[in-house]
Amino acid sequence: MKEIAIRLNGEVRRVAVAPNETLLDVLRAKLGVKTPKEGCGRGDCGACTVLLDGKAVRSCLILAIEVDGQSVVTLEGVGKAGPTALQKAFVKNNVFQCGFCAPGVILSASALLVEKPQPSEHDVREALAGNLCRCTGYAPIVATVLAVAKKSAKKKPASRRARS
């Protein structure tokens, strides 16, 4: 066992881990963070997506011991100050049914909107290609991400233009 420290959703957490524990296992079983899900367990489905230093990654394919000293954000961290515009729009448009893929989809889409505030439809589909949804399909998800991006551009045209 080795003690690692990670900044989890803004808070430094220390936890003892064995080398063969995945980040997903440690988040769920030891740190009480339950939104990352285990779907396929091999990096295909995206249900275990977390943001590692801001980038969407597969927590089922990362050993917890590898991320010592890094920052991890899960859905719990995204919605800390109340639902984001994207989350509200997802609810309003009823884009999820069972919700198993939702944490991963929201994290992947949130990372995309930070990196590229005005994505094309291709960008959105590419960013979400690794987040499988078996209920509602992708059309409402993609349309909602695009609509939220468009709305945010209208709201803050100056800052968006300055950045691009």
Add this chain to the structure above:
Amino acid sequence: MSIAHEFDYAKPASLKEALALLARPVPGGAVSLAGGTDLVAWLRDGAVSPGRLVDLKGLAELRGIRLKGGKLWIGAAATFAEIIASPLVKRHAPLLVESSGLVASVGVRNRATIGGNVCSAVPCCDSGPTLLVHEAVVHVATPRGQKRIPMKQWFLGPRRTALAKGGIVLGFSLPLAKHAGAFAKLKRYRGEDLAQASVGVRVDAKGVWRVAYGSVAPTPIRGPKVERLLKGVKKPDAALLKKAVALAEAEVAPITDIRSSDIYRRLMVGVMLKRAVRLAAARLAGRGPAYGINVMEEDAQ
């Protein structure tokens, strides 16, 4: 517990330390860990059971993408996301942007490394055809010094490479030359999938073609017969392409597996070669779509 097998983990800060950790005997052996997108999946499956993982992500020698000695240097620990975003790769090896963009999904590309991809050496390795047509050189560190291995001698069989036990891939050097290319990847559906077949082509200003195939032999392979046929022709016409397609179908050796049948792979390689050659010829002439597409997807036509 999702990984039943137990092992030690070390993250060395220097190359010397890393080589020593790989060389020091341990039951089950020591293996290198980079992005882990293959290795952790294999650990979970029980397909590998090493006694020690040596995490190479702390080594400065493996990081970075830069021009070095008149060549494009790509550190082994460069992730596919870093490669896609690199202005240097876009300028000097845009074909690598195209093939890297078709690796799995964003969440995997943010973690998976090019060094890991060629060390895993699965037949469908997406970097294989691209590095082969660039005639890249693999730079390797061993306890007895550094070695350079031409890409053509790298792949020995499925999951087998020329990397000696205990060696570490530092990175890849790609010669610089004016050229154009195209990468085609056949998948069962849009979005992420392993290749049913892949074709990479590169043509330089003199009309010298290099062709490589993935997923249609035990390793990624070059296509010497097609290369000889096309030599010197910057814009192959329909008759020449027809001959090239026949040669391509004959110089691959696909098998039937879960992703497709051998005959489907063989016939699609011909279609893919034709599309990739046309696209590369158009790009060489300063036309054609920007890099970063898959010529096998309908809206790329």
